[in-house]
Structures are given as C-alpha cells and as structure tokens.
Amino acid sequence: MLFKLAWRNIWRNKRRTFITLAMIQFAVVLATFMSAFRYGILDAQVENVVGGYQGYGAINDTSFVNEPNIENIVPFNDSIKHYLNEKPDIKAYSPRILGVGMMTCGEKFKITKITGIEPRLEDSLTHLSSFVVRGRLMNQSGEVVLGSRLSKRLKADLDSVVFVTGMGYHGNTANMLLKVVGIINLSNLEEDKRLAFITLDEAREGFALYEGVNQIVLGFNNNSDAISIVRELKDDFELPTQVYSWSELNESLYMLVQVNDAANVIISSILYFVISFGLFGTILMMLSERKREFGMLIAIGMKKSKLAYVVYFENLLMGITGTGIGFLIAIPLVYYFHETPIDLTGQMADDIEKYGFEPTISTSMSLLMFLGQALAVLSITLIFSLYSIFRIRSMNAIKAMHE
Numbered sequence: 116m117l118f119k120l121a122w123r124n125i126w127r128n129k130r131r132t133f134i135t136l137a138m139i140q141f142a143v144v145l146a147t148f149m150s151a152f153r154y155g156i157l158d159a160q161v162e163n164v165v166g167g168y169q170g171y172g173a174i175n176d177t178s179f180v181n182e183p184n185i186e187n188i189v190p191f192n193d194s195i196k197h198y199l200n201e202k203p204d205i206k207a208y209s210p211r212i213l214g215v216g217m218m219t220c221g222e223k224f225k226i227t228k229i230t231g232i233e234p235r236l237e238d239s240l241t242h243l244s245s246f247v248v249r250g251r252l253m254n255q256s257g258e259v260v261l262g263s264r265l266s267k268r269l270k271a272d273l274d275s276v277v278f279v280t281g282m283g284y285h286g287n288t289a290n291m292l293l294k295v296v297g298i299i300n301l302s303n304l305e306e307d308k309r310l311a312f313i314t315l316d317e318a319r320e321g322f323a324l325y326e327g328v329n330q331i332v333l334g335f336n337n338n339s340d341a342i343s344i345v346r347e348l349k350d351d352f353e354l355p356t357q358v359y360s361w362s363e364l365n366e367s368l369y370m371l372v373q374v375n376d377a378a379n380v381i382i383s384s385i386l387y388f389v390i391s392f393g394l395f396g397t398i399l400m401m402l403s404e405r406k407r408e409f410g411m412l413i414a415i416g417m418k419k420s421k422l423a424y425v426v427y428f429e430n431l432l433m434g435i436t437g438t439g440i441g442f443l444i445a446i447p448l449v450y451y452f453h454e455t456p457i458d459l460t461g462q463m464a465d466d467i468e469k470y471g472f473e474p475t476i477s478t479s480m481s482l483l484m485f486l487g488q489a490l491a492v493l494s495i496t497l498i499f500s501l502y503s504i505f506r507i508r509s510m511n512a513i514k515a516m517h518e
Contacts, residue, residue, distance in 0.1 A: 121428035136437040142390040143441025147488040151449040151478035170332035171341035188327035207240040210328040212318035216281025220269040231318020250297035256317040260297035262307040287323035413512040423504040430500035452478040
C-alpha cells in the first residue's frame with residue numbers, strides 16, 4: 116500500500132520528478148564516464164606492457180627474476196606440457212629462449228633482444244601475427260622478424276640479411292646469419308625498439324641451449340585474475356622452478372598500478388562529494404516545496420512515521436529508476452570511446468611514448484565498474500533520503516501549513 120501511494124505521489128508533480136531523475140541520471144553517467152576513462156588508462160598501461168609481450172604469468176628459474184639471462188633455464192618437457200594443457204585456468208603458453216646480441220645490418224648495428232619462440236604457440240598466446248605490418252612470421256631456421264622501430268634503426272627491410280653475434284649458454288659464442296621475413300609493430304614501444312624473433316630451433320642452435328628454455332610465458336582465461344591464479348599454481352612447483360605473476364616480474368608497473376588505484380579512490384571521493392551536494396540539494400528542494408502538503412496530511416491524522424516511509428519510498432523508486440536510466444545511457448557512451456580511442460597529439464603524445472605506452476585514451480568496459488558506479492550513486496541517494504524521514508518526524512503540522 117505504501118509503495119503504491121509512493122508511486123502515485125511521484126507522478127503528481129512531473130516537473131519535480133523529472134528534475135530529480137535528471138540529477139540522478141547525470142550523476143550516474145558522470146561517475147561512470149570518468150571512472151571508465153581512469154580504469155581504461157590503467158588497463159591500457161598494463162596491456163601495453165604485459166599483454167603484448169611479457170605475459171600475465173610465467174614459469175622461470177627463481178634466479179631469473181633478479182637476473183634475467185640465458186643461463187637461467189627451466190625444463191620444457193612432456194611432463195610440463197601435459198601439466199599446462201590440463202590446467203583449466205591456463206588458456207595458452209609459449210616457451211621462450213631469451214638471448215642478447217649485437218645485430219648488424221650493413222653499417223648499422225644495435226644491441227637486440229633475440230627471442231626464440233615456437234610461432235604457433237606464441238601466436239595463440241600474444242596473437243603475434245596480428246602485429247605483422249609487412250611480410251610474415253618466421254616458419255623455419257634462418258629467418259627473423261624485427262620490431263618496426265628496430266628495423267628503422269638498422270635500416271633493415273624485408274629480405275635484408277642481418278648478422279647477430281653474442282654470448283650463448285655456458286659462455287658459448289652465438290653467431291647467426293638471418294634473413295628478415297617480417298616486420299611487426301608492438302604496442303609496447305620500448306620492446307618494439309629492441310625485439311627480434313627467431314624460431315626456437317634456431318635459438319637452440321645459435322645460443323647452444325639444447326635443453327630447457329629460459330621462460331614459459333602463460334596466458335589465462337581471465338587475465339584480470341592472473342595474480343590470484345598464479346598464487347594457486349605456486350603450490351604445484353618446487354624450487355628453483357617457480358611460477359610468477361606479472362606483478363612479480365614487473366614490480367615498477369605494479370607499483371604504478373597501486374598508485375593509480377589510490378589516486379582513483381581520491382578522485383572518486385571528490386566526485387562523489389560533489390554529486391552528494393547536488394542530490395542533497397534536490398531532496399531539500401522537494402521537502403521545501405511539499406512542506407504545506409506534509410503539514411496538511413499530518414493535521415488530518417496521517418501518522419508521521421507512515422508519511423516519512425512514503426516519502427522515503429518515493430526517493431527509493433526515483434533512485435532506482437534514475438540509476439537504471441543513467442546506467443543504460445552510460446553503456447553506449449562508454450562503449451563508443453572504448454571502440455574509438457582518443458588519439459593524443461603534440462608534446463603529450465611524445466611524453467607518453469617515451470614511457471613505452473601508446474598515445475591513446477580509451478574507456479574500460481568492465482561490468483563491475485558499471486555496477487559499482489550505479490550502486491554508489493543509488494546508495495548516496497538513499498542515504499541522503501534518510502534526512503527526509505528526520506525532517507518529517509520532527510515537523511510541526513500547524514507551522515508547516517502556515518509556511
């Protein structure tokens with residue numbers, strides 16, 4: 116009965132109702148839109164560094180974390196393959212041999228990270244073929260794929276021949292003569308400047324590493340849960356071979372994420388503080404306009420408690436309705452900027468590229484983010500609506516009717 120009465124009261128003054136609904140909708144859209152951009156920037160930072168090449172998890176020798184060189188190896192045999200294939204949380208994996216050498220093309224030379232991979236497994240993990248801008252991925256020994264910025268520095272193009280010399284496993288000398296068959300454009304600009312990919316067999320021969328690999332990079336069905344998944348997988352390994360999450364392999368990036376999370380909390384708090392004033396002002400306006408109405412209802416015998424509950428239910432219904440409409444408005448707006456990122460230009464773009472990130476801004480499409488902002492605005496509305504109960508229960512009917 117009280118809900119029915121509250122619903123009818125809402126539509127007795129459509130102007131006031133639409134103003135209240137508009138305020139709630141605006142609050143939901145604004146909070147969601149700003150949060151989507153903040154989390155989108157954060158997700159892009161992690162994706163650029165972790166998703167494109169590093170991976171969300173990896174199996175390494177314990178010494179590899181502090182000293183990532185070719186001497187630190189882990190087994191990659193049938194037992195490990197069976198384990199990785201049987202784990203439901205692991206979506207893909209890729210073994211890698213990681214070497215460093217001087218790459219020369221004509222008169223140009225550059226210290227380069229030489230990464231030996233199995234193209235099929237690597238493509239299933241990082242979708243490496245989608246980054247190819249010219250040529251193709253290597254499919255046999257003697258072929259190499261270069262990052263686009265590395266190829267420009269070396270002035271190496273398709274069919275160019277490059278020579279690599281460096282230090283192999285256990286002090287062996289690595290010498291490789293390779294033909295460029297592909298150019299890739301990696302999202303992590305720093306990696307794009309120094310990465311070259313060869314086949315795993317070529318890396319074994321060139322670096323004299325015939326057993327094991329340096330790293331097995333992992334991808335998960337839900338990469339956002341990578342840290343918790345890795346925590347569960349750690350119990351399956353014995354030292355010195357261990358599984359690590361991206362947060363352990365890239366502590367600087369993880370610290371940046373933590374700092375950004377703290378900044379997001381502060382910014383969200385300020386935003387909710389501003390929204391709270393708007394919502395509270397709307398509730399005060401409603402109470403002021405209806406003071407005479409409330410006084411008359413109390414004077415003819417309606418209990419203050421029932422009247423207070425009716426008004427609270429009115430705010431509840433408007434809060435749910437306004438939040439729902441705002442939620443529906445926010446989804447296509449956020450989706451548009453998710454699919455159409457904003458390209459940064461000028462000095463800002465140059466500064467961002469120096470840190471290895473793409474100079475674009477896009478929004479996050481996390482469902483939890485949408486629900487979190489909608490529920491936060493609804494909660495603020497309902498909390499401030501409690502003020503209406505206090506005002507009505509302390510109201511003097513005669514004084515209210517005279518005012």
